[in-house]
Amino acid sequence: MASTALTTIRSNCRKVMCIGRNYADHVKELNNQRPKQPFFFLKPPSSILLPGEGPVLRPAGVNMHFEIELGLVIGKTVKDLQTEDDEEILQYIDSYLLAIDMTGRNVQEEAKKKGLPWSIAKGFDTFLPIAGPIAKEKVRDPHNVELFLKVNGETKQEDSTELMLFRIPRQLSDISKVMTLEKGDIVLTGTPKGVGAVKTGDVMECGLRIGGEEVEEARMRVE
Amino acid sequence: MASTALTTIRSNCRKVMCIGRNYADHVKELNNQRPKQPFFFLKPPSSILLPGEGPVLRPAGVNMHFEIELGLVIGKTVKDLQTEDDEEILQYIDSYLLAIDMTGRNVQEEAKKKGLPWSIAKGFDTFLPIAGPIAKEKVRDPHNVELFLKVNGETKQEDSTELMLFRIPRQLSDISKVMTLEKGDIVLTGTPKGVGAVKTGDVMECGLRIGGEEVEEARMRVE
Ligand SMILES: [Mg+2]
Ligand SMILES: [Mg+2]
Numbered sequence: 001m002a003s004t005a006l007t008t009i010r011s012n013c014r015k016v017m018c019i020g021r022n023y024a025d026h027v028k029e030l031n032n033q034r035p036k037q038p039f040f041f042l043k044p045p046s047s048i049l050l051p052g053e054g055p056v057l058r059p060a061g062v063n064m065h066f067e068i069e070l071g072l073v074i075g076k077t078v079k080d081l082q083t084e085d086d087e088e089i090l091q092y093i094d095s096y097l098l099a100i101d102m103t104g105r106n107v108q109e110e111a112k113k114k115g116l117p118w119s120i121a122k123g124f125d126t127f128l129p130i131a132g133p134i135a136k137e138k139v140r141d142p143h144n145v146e147l148f149l150k151v152n153g154e155t156k157q158e159d160s161t162e163l164m165l166f167r168i169p170r171q172l173s174d175i176s177k178v179m180t181l182e183k184g185d186i187v188l189t190g191t192p193k194g195v196g197a198v199k200t201g202d203v204m205e206c207g208l209r210i211g212g213e214e215v216e217e218a219r220m221r222v223e
Numbered sequence: 224m225a226s227t228a229l230t231t232i233r234s235n236c237r238k239v240m241c242i243g244r245n246y247a248d249h250v251k252e253l254n255n256q257r258p259k260q261p262f263f264f265l266k267p268p269s270s271i272l273l274p275g276e277g278p279v280l281r282p283a284g285v286n287m288h289f290e291i292e293l294g295l296v297i298g299k300t301v302k303d304l305q306t307e308d309d310e311e312i313l314q315y316i317d318s319y320l321l322a323i324d325m326t327g328r329n330v331q332e333e334a335k336k337k338g339l340p341w342s343i344a345k346g347f348d349t350f351l352p353i354a355g356p357i358a359k360e361k362v363r364d365p366h367n368v369e370l371f372l373k374v375n376g377e378t379k380q381e382d383s384t385e386l387m388l389f390r391i392p393r394q395l396s397d398i399s400k401v402m403t404l405e406k407g408d409i410v411l412t413g414t415p416k417g418v419g420a421v422k423t424g425d426v427m428e429c430g431l432r433i434g435g436e437e438v439e440e441a442r443m444r445v446e
């Protein structure tokens with residue numbers, strides 16, 4: 001069941017900014033170019049799926065991929081932020097989320113080929129399952145947590161956020177020079193290697209470990 | 224100055240869905256392909272600029288284009304809508320807006336070339352000036368209103384919404400099969416021909432006419 005806190009997070013969310021290609025091995029597995037600077041795209045708040053709300057829905061004809069990511073809930077306005085400092089950004093973070101950036105991979109590949117927007121590929125209803133929130137105090141260093149995702153019991157993704165190409169200060173700084181991050185906005189920080197397809201009936205389990213210990217609030221199961 | 228109604232519209236907005244390439248002559252002027260079905264992309268609510276809030280800000284190095292559009296404010300949930308009926312959609316529309324879908328054209332062209340998302344090109348702060356709202360009752364037929372935009376007194380865009388390639392029922396139907404439209408969401412219905420660049424200091428004036436008469440609430444001036 002979704003916590004009240006998580007329900008509030010969804011109702012307060014006005015944009016979801018996602019960082020693309022932020023782990024080197026994930027960039028390689030999709031045959032993409034390693035970016036010279038962070039790039040990002042929007043998912044709509046309507047795609048958020050809370051625990052207990054049911055399965056991720058695969059749209060007809062869509063090759064649906066999972067991407068496990070560390071999410072940030074923004075706690076106060078971030079605008080034109082100039083920093084590369086890990087400590088300085090903590091004041092802008094309210095809490096953390098575990099999130100799956102579900103992606104219509106064939107829809108995205110088609111869009112990329114045609115130079116079209118990614119909003120459809122990334123924006124279907126139920127394409128953003130989240131768990132948490134994880135209190136800021138629990139996460140001593142957001143660049144040192146382990147994310148994992150299993151499909152039907154088999155581990156598919158399992159990596160540390162220390163592998164991020166662009167760290168969180170750089171992400172928030174770059175986003176905030178384009179668009180103001182408002183209290184309640186969500187930022188997804190990119191996915192490590194191992195993304196893949198799920199079909200109707202598959203069960204995704206995922207979680208987040210800090211210092212080898214699993215954080216209870218950040219466990220999620222999606223059918 | 225922004226009306227209370229407009230301030231409320233901004234605070235209730237959780238996504239802005241924009242239709243691309245919805246007027247044949249605009250498709251031609253940008254050397255694009257005429258789409259077989261409506262396609263759409265998100266702008267963030269943080270890009271909304273209300274009357275009296277100041278100029279549209281041109282980010283350094285950005286070739287900033289105007290696109291005048293008719294906007295819809297969604298009045299109730301639209302999900303999996305099946306209709307091509309002009310009357311049926313009226314129940315989902317709360318009111319109308321005049322909107323400028325400001326676009327970083329060079330940023331967008333670069334994104335298109337590289338297969339990257341459009342979110343940056345479309346999402347800068349101040350890139351969505353809006354005016355209104357225009358009461359639903361004032362607009363007998365949203366496919367028969369005239370939009371115009373002038374730069375420094377010179378008319379740049381002036382066309383009727385009857386030229387839309389995909390009419391509003393089809394737009395809402397197609398969007399709602401991908402993502403649920405929620406009360407308060409905004410839909411931009413595409414721009415007619417005549418888009419072009421503005422630079423710092425230029426003054427855009429725009430408005431909306433019904434049966435040849437200008438609708439007062441839908442006049443906007445942006446420096
Ligand atoms: Mg992702
Ligand atoms: Mg949005």
Ligand SMILES: [Mg+2]
Nearest residue numbers: 290324413414
């Ligand atoms: Mg447009």
